Amino acid sequence: MKVFEKAPAKINLSLDVLSKREDGYHEVEMVMTMVDLADRLEMQELSRDTIIISSQAGYIPLDEKNLAFQAARLIKERYDVRRGVYIHLDKKIPVAAGLAGGSSDAAATLRGLNRLWELNISNQELMELGAQLGSDVPFCVQGGTALASGRGERLEPLPSPPQCWVILAKPPINVSTGEVYGKLKVSEIQNHPSIPAMVHSIRTGRFDLMCRSLGNVLEEVTLDLFPEVRQLRQSMERLGADGVLMSGSGPTVFGLVSKYSKAAKIYNGLRGFCKEVYAVRLLI
Structure with a gap:
């Protein structure tokens, strides 16, 4: 069985920083939305208990430095999944660009593995898992448009912006x-x-x-x-x-x-x- 997930890029329509937090993060308030530029992920179960990532892009890490790898490892550890997965990452979003490409890949991995392994994890749980991987991951799990606060993990959904x-x-x-x-x-x-x-x-x-x-x-x-x-x-x-x-x-x-x-x-x-x-x- 294979599952496919789209991982869209996000843009910040508004980004404010309110204070420096004791945990080292910053207290932020942001309005974020998604654009139709996306990576695509294909996930397939492996017979052996391992995580393998491939990509046509020669400039991204394919090991534990990759957020999709980290997302797969996190979901395996949290739900005691003793199965492996092969993930192919078709990379379209520029890297280190302020567009949350890595975070969106991680979110797509969480959503895809939830389906592939029939784990029945709620969206809220997936977002909480995502917060362990990065501040933008919960938003990328949820998608759409949102007002974000805290370090970016507290989300209030908003309607779609005017199309443009x-x-x-x-x-x-x-x-x-x-x-x-x-x-x-x-x-x-x-x-x-x-x-x-x-x-x-x-x-x-x-x-x-x-x-x-x-x-x-x-x-x-x-x-x-x-x-x-x-x-x-x-x-x-x-x-x-x-x-x-x-x-x-x-x-x-x-x-x-x-x-x-x-x-x-x-x-x-x-x-x-x-x-x-x-x-x-x-x-x-």
């Missing part, structure tokens, strides 16, 4: 989330995004307000560390995106666009100097 095109562009650099958070001085943040305004724009279907309410307090840290991210952001604004923001800790920058003609113009304009550019829709 999303142009994603990743410069040829990798950004460490830990480094960006490490350089963030919470007490010196001057412009906190309005999370209530973003939530209101989604609940009322206001695309214009959603674009005006975009905000990410990590952006300035990453833009200072990597000038090419700032240049990419400025290029997307100059080409006419309705709203522009960096996702997560970066370096991917996204632009929200209401009309396909404008999306095509921005996509073609960025492709001239940025290799990894995608034009996708929001997942609704």
Whole structure:
């Protein structure tokens, strides 16, 4: 028996950091949603008790450093599963890009193995398991659009945002989330995004307000560390995106666009100097 799971990328429409927690994490408040750029996972039971991962991408680890591997090991240990699994990971989401590709792979692995091994684990339990693997994994298990708080694991589902095109562009650099958070001085943040305004724009279907309410307090840290991210952001604004923001800790920058003609113009304009550019829709 084989099972197949889709692992979509996420973007942060709004990301605020409120404080540094005693456990080393940061207290955050975020609005996250998913886009139609996805990895695909194929899972097949093995006769021997082992975890094997393969991928067409030559740049990702295929051992315990891989979050999908960690998810498979966690579910085996927690539910005492003495069976093995072969996971093939068809990688489409850029790595270390602020799009939660690894977290989404882990979430898809949890969902897929729950079906493959007929474990009947509730969605809530899967999300709690996912929180042990990373702050974005519970959201990726749940999917959709959500207001996240705590370190990202407390989720309040939201309606789908107003439908639009999303142009994603990743410069040829990798950004460490830990480094960006490490350089963030919470007490010196001057412009906190309005999370209530973003939530209101989604609940009322206001695309214009959603674009005006975009905000990410990590952006300035990453833009200072990597000038090419700032240049990419400025290029997307100059080409006419309705709203522009960096996702997560970066370096991917996204632009929200209401009309396909404008999306095509921005996509073609960025492709001239940025290799990894995608034009996708929001997942609704």
